[in-house]
Amino acid sequence: MPYFAKAFIIAQGYIESRAFSKSIKDMAIDMEALEDLEVGIMINGKPINNIRYADDTALLAGNEKDLQCLVDRVSSISQSHGLKININKTKFMIISKQNIENIRIQVEDQNIERIRRFKYLGCWLADKWDPDEEIKHRIEIARNTFFKIKTLLCNRDLNLTTR
Numbered sequence: 001m002p003y004f005a006k007a008f009i010i011a012q013g014y015i016e017s018r019a020f021s022k023s024i025k026d027m028a029i030d031m032e033a034l035e036d037l038e039v040g041i042m043i044n045g046k047p048i049n050n051i052r053y054a055d056d057t058a059l060l061a062g063n064e065k066d067l068q069c070l071v072d073r074v075s076s077i078s079q080s081h082g083l084k085i086n087i088n089k090t091k092f093m094i095i096s097k098q099n100i101e102n103i104r105i106q107v108e109d110q111n112i113e114r115i116r117r118f119k120y121l122g123c124w125l126a127d128k129w130d131p132d133e134e135i136k137h138r139i140e141i142a143r144n145t146f147f148k149i150k151t152l153l154c155n156r157d158l159n160l161t162t163r
Contacts, residue, residue, distance in 0.1 A: 033077035034059075039066040053121055064103050067092065075107050091115045095129050 040049030041060045049070055051058045059074070061067035075085050087110050094100050094114070105112045117126045117133065124134045152158070 033074045034070065037070065037073065039069055056120070058120060064105070068105055071105055071107055071112070087112065091118060093118060093125070093127055095125065095127055097128060 034050050037049055038047055039061055040047035041062055042048075049060055049066075051060065057074075059067060059070045061070055071085075078085060085107050087107055090107065090112050092105050092112050092114055093116065094103060103114065105114075115127075117124055119125075124137055126133055146153070
């Protein structure tokens, strides 16, 4: 599929268990499901198909077929351990400069919602890989922080080293 040449797809979702949202068992299931697959984004000749941080797992693939394979594998392994992917908290995004439409990713015959942007580890990612929104967001955070401490920073009664 040549139209995926400069695109990669991210799916982010949650596995629901009866206990905590992400237990050690859940993380072991993720590892079991994803470690031996030869699909993902190639980095230094090695396929990277997931990014994990705390209780978050993002699946990475270079095309729709590979992402569906990853989602199916995680779903299958999860079900074999009595867990289920929460379809309401699972989303996918295509990151590409090209306009790619009509992509469907499913879990148990239910469509996963496609989103155009999402926040991952505090950073906004947009489907066009445009950093403008993230830059504006960070500038706004800095501006708000400055205004919160403006009276302290502009207080002429305090010497410069204290400010």
